[in-house]
Amino acid sequence: MAKIKNKETYDFYDNVKIMGSNFSEGHIGDDDFSLIISKIVHPKERLPWTYPPHRAAHFIMGIVIDSYGSIQYEDLTAKIEPNMLFIHKPGTLQELTFNEVTETYGLLFSEDFIVKYAGISIYKTFPFLLFERHLPLHTTPEFQQELRTIIQLIYQELKKDTSLKNKLCANLLTRILLKIKQEFWEGYSIHNVQSRNPDILNDFIQNLEFHYDQLLKGKVKHILHIKDYAEMQQLHENYLSTIIKEKTGKTAGQLISEKTLSAAKILIQDSRYTMKEIGYMLGFTYTSYFSIFFKKHTGLTPLDYRKKNL
Numbered sequence: 001m002a003k004i005k006n007k008e009t010y011d012f013y014d015n016v017k018i019m020g021s022n023f024s025e026g027h028i029g030d031d032d033f034s035l036i037i038s039k040i041v042h043p044k045e046r047l048p049w050t051y052p053p054h055r056a057a058h059f060i061m062g063i064v065i066d067s068y069g070s071i072q073y074e075d076l077t078a079k080i081e082p083n084m085l086f087i088h089k090p091g092t093l094q095e096l097t098f099n100e101v102t103e104t105y106g107l108l109f110s111e112d113f114i115v116k117y118a119g120i121s122i123y124k125t126f127p128f129l130l131f132e133r134h135l136p137l138h139t140t141p142e143f144q145q146e147l148r149t150i151i152q153l154i155y156q157e158l159k160k161d162t163s164l165k166n167k168l169c170a171n172l173l174t175r176i177l178l179k180i181k182q183e184f185w186e187g188y189s190i191h192n193v194q195s196r197n198p199d200i201l202n203d204f205i206q207n208l209e210f211h212y213d214q215l216l217k218g219k220v221k222h223i224l225h226i227k228d229y230a231e232m233q234q235l236h237e238n239y240l241s242t243i244i245k246e247k248t249g250k251t252a253g254q255l256i257s258e259k260t261l262s263a264a265k266i267l268i269q270d271s272r273y274t275m276k277e278i279g280y281m282l283g284f285t286y287t288s289y290f291s292i293f294f295k296k297h298t299g300l301t302p303l304d305y306r307k308k309n310l
Contacts, residue, residue, distance in 0.1 A: 028158045032113040033169055035154055036106035038067065042098050050097040055249040058108040059129060060088045061176070063147050065103035071096050071136065078136050083144050085180070087134040091248030105151045109173060112262055117170035123209040126177050128185040130209060131202050137184060150176050200233065201247045204240065207232050212259050215281065216266060223260060223283040226252040261297050264290075268306045275302050 026040030042049050048069070062085065069080040072095040080086075080098070088094060098104075114120050122129055150172050157168045181188070207229055214220045229252070230237040244252045260282050267278045279290030294302045 028155070029108070031110070033109045033166070033173070034107075035151070035158055036108070037155075038098065038101045038104040038106065042101045044101075047101065048097060048099045051095065053093065053095045055091050055093055056088055056108070057090055058110050059090060060092075061107040061109075062086045063105045063107075063144065063151060065105075065144055065148060067098060067102055067104040068100040069096070069098040073133075073135070076135075080136065083139050083141055084136045085139050085144075085147075086136040087129065087180070089129055089134070091250060092134075093247075093249070103148075105148075107151075107154075107173065107176075112265060113166070114170060114173065115262065115266060117166045118174050120174060121213065123213050126181060127209075128181065128188050129177075130205055132185075139183070143179075143183060146179060147176055200235070200240065200243045203233055204229055204244060204252070208255065208259055212263050216263060221281060223256070223281075225283075226256065257293075257297075261294070264294055264302070265298075265305070268294075268302050269309050271306075271310065278302070 026037050028035055062080075064080055064082060064084040064086075066082045067080060068082075071078055071080055071086065074093050080096075111122050114122060120126075154169055154172045157165050157172070211220065211224055215223065226241060227237045230240040233240065241252045244250070244255065248255065264278060264282055267273055267281065268275075273281075275290065276287045279287045282290065284290035284293065291301050294300070294305070298305060300308065
């Protein structure tokens with residue numbers, strides 16, 4: 001394959017939704033958490049199938065029990081084979097091809113989903129999701145069967161219409177991530193990320209995640225801007241912005257806004273804070289500006305979101 005061109009990319013989730021398969025069975029869930037059953041989405045008569053270059057807005061986990069194909073990350077191509085596992089963080093540029101699909105599952109999930117329904121910080125509990133470049137991982141058939149059992153439980157829960165569905169699915173997703181952490185990244189620490197994999201984007205993400213973690217703990221009172229993050233790496237802010245855009249398809253401002261929105265959702269659910277206090281912590285001069293920002297991204301005012309989630 002030729003090197004993937006950034007200008008040809010789009011979002012993986014939207015591509016799956018428009019493929020015309022039986023999504024009532026092959027792709028179930030919503031924008032925060034969904035399950036793809038590749039055998040249904042990719043019937044034999046439609047193979048081989050190639051997803052054009054795309055950047056996911058979600059974390060994507062592929063659990064390959066028995067399928068064949070290839071996956072390309074920018075200028076690196078790897079085979080898809082049985083007993084393989086791959087995980088991609090949001091913004092990863094990739095091109096996926098399936099030649100034969102017998103049994104493969106895909107999980108798409110957002111950071112907000114894990115925070116809201118499992119009460120878990122990816123930054124603290126699963127930092128490898130944020131800081132490692134995930135080439136396909138080779139597993140044992142026994143390990144894949146353990147994941148397969150949990151996937152089947154997730155499928156059963158997604159088919160239900162209950163008030164606890166999201167919490168149960170978040171718990172099952174956490175079980176999968178803990179198993180993967182134990183198998184491949186036991187002892188992984190965010191404190192050794194820079195020495196393991198020095199990278200401008202990784203350093204930016206680490207600084208971004210750390211700052212918002214400190215913000216939610218009450219140890220800092222204000223958000224930072226792209227200029228501040230650039231100074232941490234002794235870079236010009238325009239250069240840092242260019243690197244981020246090339247690597248993720250998003251601007252630095254968009255990534256900061258996404259973290260601001262995630263932090264806002266958490267803070268709003270804490271009744272100790274007024275909307276004025278939350279808006280000030282997140283860098284909004286007036287509460288009305290905070291309300292406009294929040295409603296633009298969620299469809300709800302901060303007060304309506306608090307009422308709904310309390």
